[in-house]
Amino acid sequence: MRVDVVTIFPGYLQPLSLSLLGRARADGLLDLRVHDLREHTHDRHRTVDDTPYGGGAGMLMRPEPWGEALDAVLADPPPGAHPQGPVLLVPSPAGEVFRQAGAVELAAEPWLVFACGRYEGIDARVVQHYADRVRVREVSLGDYVLNGGEVAVLVVVEAVARLLPGVVGNAASIEEESHAAAHDGLLEAPAYTKPPTWRGLDVPAVLSSGHHGLVARWRRDEALRRTARRRPDIVAGLDVAACDGADLRVL
Ligand code: ADE
16 A cells, blocks of 8 residues: 655654554555655745634645645556545544544555645645545544644554554454454453453453353453443444344343
């Protein structure tokens, strides 16, 4: 997968060289390219922002550097790019909330481009213009405000790249975690390792029973209870047809 990120803080993306993603890049599974928006300014101060029309607090990013930077990125498609070009992701607290299902969709794309806004965001004409040329998605991490899109890029790229074949060593682990479609999007049950007793706390006996059916039922019950308690919104969206009688007794 090719990922291009345009930002005024290229250094913010350095964590994407570490750990599993660093290895995925070294192995050629992820081709991540970070571009400095200020390379596309033409004044002495390398200005990217200005005051908003209509007044209001803070500064907005001007459209011209974005137009130049994104045109340059789009002019260099990877081999095998989608006929409609990349998905252009614009992190914003006003975007659609990014979820695991969105990560799964993006993991099927050969090319993602991220535009990181700073200050109060990017002049709205940038999204308007590129929406006619590529598929644009404004994405939010959640209901809070960050200082810019870079942290959102770290989150989205990690969530997507770990779904690419070969990035996470054990493919089954991806199906067994919280929010996985294979488990109806539920939160994961609590998990334990050795020792069997720690500070007076025992590992639930069923997990050492060797009875796979009972272990699976226990995990499903715990997942349902935990999800009902912490995320009633997920339980409300459960497909009742996907629930068996034992599920319904827990709920
Ligand atoms: N930029 C600022 N706040 C954000 C958020 N909540 N999600 C994504 N990008 C953002």
